[in-house]
Amino acid sequence: xxxxxxxxxxxxxxxxxxxxxxxxxxxxxxxxxxxxxxxxxxxxxxxxxxxxxxxxxxxxxxxxxxxxxxxxxxxxxxxxxxxxxxxxxxxxxxxxxxxxxxxxxxxxxxxxxxxxxxxxxxxxxxxxxxxxxxxxxxxxxxxxxxxxxxxxxxxxxxxxxxxxxxxxxxxxxxxxxxxxxxxxxxxxxxxxxxxxxxxxxxxxxxxxxxxxxxxxxxxxxxxxxxxxxxxxxxxxxxxxxxxxxxxxxxxxxxxxxxxxxxxxxxxxxxxxxxxxxxxxxxxxxxxxxxxxxxxxxxxxxxxxxxxxxxxxxxxxxxxxxxxxxxxxxxxxxxxxxxxxxxxxxxxxxxxxxxxxxxxxxxxxxxxxxxxxxxxxxxxxxxxxxxxxxxxxxxxxxxxxxxxxxxxxxxxxxxxxxxxxxxxxxxxxxxxxxxxxxxxxxxxxxxxxxxxxxxxxxxxxxxxxxxxxx
Ligand SMILES: [Zn+2]
Numbered sequence: 001x002x003x004x005x006x007x008x009x010x011x012x013x014x015x016x017x018x019x020x021x022x023x024x025x026x027x028x029x030x031x032x033x034x035x036x037x038x039x040x041x042x043x044x045x046x047x048x049x050x051x052x053x054x055x056x057x058x059x060x061x062x063x064x065x066x067x068x069x070x071x072x073x074x075x076x077x078x079x080x081x082x083x084x085x086x087x088x089x090x091x092x093x094x095x096x097x098x099x100x101x102x103x104x105x106x107x108x109x110x111x112x113x114x115x116x117x118x119x120x121x122x123x124x125x126x127x128x129x130x131x132x133x134x135x136x137x138x139x140x141x142x143x144x145x146x147x148x149x150x151x152x153x154x155x156x157x158x159x160x161x162x163x164x165x166x167x168x169x170x171x172x173x174x175x176x177x178x179x180x181x182x183x184x185x186x187x188x189x190x191x192x193x194x195x196x197x198x199x200x201x202x203x204x205x206x207x208x209x210x211x212x213x214x215x216x217x218x219x220x221x222x223x224x225x226x227x228x229x230x231x232x233x234x235x236x237x238x239x240x241x242x243x244x245x246x247x248x249x250x251x252x253x254x255x256x257x258x259x260x261x262x263x264x265x266x267x268x269x270x271x272x273x274x275x276x277x278x279x280x281x282x283x284x285x286x287x288x289x290x291x292x293x294x295x296x297x298x299x300x301x302x303x304x305x306x307x308x309x310x311x312x313x314x315x316x317x318x319x320x321x322x323x324x325x326x327x328x329x330x331x332x333x334x335x336x337x338x339x340x341x342x343x344x345x346x347x348x349x350x351x352x353x354x355x356x357x358x359x360x361x362x363x364x365x366x367x368x369x370x371x372x373x374x375x376x377x378x379x380x381x382x383x384x385x386x387x388x389x390x391x392x393x394x395x396x397x398x399x400x401x402x403x404x405x406x407x408x409x410x411x412x413x414x415x416x417x418x419x420x421x422x423x424x425x426x427x428x429x430x431x432x433x434x435x436x437x438x439x440x441x442x443x444x445x446x447x448x449x450x451x452x453x454x455x456x457x458x459x460x461x462x463x464x465x466x467x468x469x
Pocket of ligand 1: 438
């Protein structure tokens with residue numbers, strides 16, 4: 001029985017070979033084109049690139065976290081032992097849930113990074129299906145004796161250390177790059193880096209875990225100041241280095257960087273676990289994709305909030321807890337399926353609630369709150385905001401509207417029952433009904449929040465542990 005049990009345990013958790021036995025200590029990047037539409041896809045490898053020293057953990061190579069829409073698995077080609085596994089998300093996976101993906105094909109350049117192997121490996125990419133079970137969508141092999149690897153020196157940009165607390169393999173290495181900063185704007189970039197790094201580390205759990213991080217900035221000058229806007233195509237092109245574009249998927253506030261290769265080359269100049277792109281713009285916007293990058297309008301009045309919220313997606317795979325703002329995705333978080341993200345739930349089974357241990361016994365589930373009133377003021381705000389945007393009103397007017405709305409929500413929340421408790425509050429993950437968030441407010445829910453809810457804070461801490469323990 002004991003023998004059977006140990007065999008079963010081996011099947012569930014096979015021993016991961018020692019890092020130095022199979023890895024050279026460098027980072028290998030597989031670059032590929034990922035194209036398709038809502039129904040089909042194709043991955044075409046464009047090359048392998050040798051980056052610097054492996055900055056990730058050398059002991060937690062198979063991620064203890066089950067996060068991400070996709071995941072990459074590296075196996076020893078002979079023994080098929082899993083050497084490395086980590087979840088991630090892609091722009092393609094977001095785009096294919098939007099309306100245009102039903103009518104047209106589109107291609108994105110993507111990469112996965114893992115420790116460079118000494119021998120032949122198999123690389124597999126899987127994605128969760130509608131029930132959240134993983135299914136493979138691409139597999140290839142890499143043999144260092146046969147494959148061509150681009151090992152030219154990395155030259156893109158100048159690296160500056162913001163702060164360093166120790167060996168990159170035992171720390172979270174956060175790399176900040178800037179897009180839309182022309183040569184003359186580089187002093188502003190340095191200022192944004194310092195200001196926003198301090199803002200991030202002023203919030204828990206980052207504040208208490210600051211010593212588990214190294215922070216680096218890589219300076220790359222863009223030819224012109226500012227970023228492009230897909231919704232204003234007649235404006236002169238900015239040609240910023242990382243291809244950042246506001247108006248991604250038709251949303252003015254959604255900004256993604258599309259020049260994956262340039263971004264990877266720059267980020268690889270420093271030890272890199274997680275990348276943040278600061279956007280040289282005052283216009284409210286940003287975006288965050290798990291284990292890819294996050295962006296934020298670094299010159300906006302809301303820069304600190306944008307950085308911290310979007311970094312929550314990028315670093316910790318947190319879901320949006322809000323549901324009243326318009327998004328371009330269709331049929332995400334379908335009813336009936338428990339979301340895999342740590343901070344939202346369909347609450348199918350109260351006893352099995354994933355943050356049950358943080359709920360005090362006398363808290364009612366679902367937890368009542370003044371949702372009807374909140375929905376009314378939020379919908380009115382969203383409609384007014386959209387009208388102001390459409391009329392091309394100045395940023396200051398939008399900021400004033402946002403401030404007024406925030407004050408209204410402040411009053412509403414000040415009178416809400418069950419403040420500062422962990423429960424299950426209706427409205428989360430872009431759905432007013434059927435999905436629940438852990439607390440009344442959280443940085444993943446609203447711009448007014450100053451802290452993460454306890455569930456998000458714990459999820460972030462667990463990610464830090466996966467790099468730094
Ligand atoms: Zn939260």
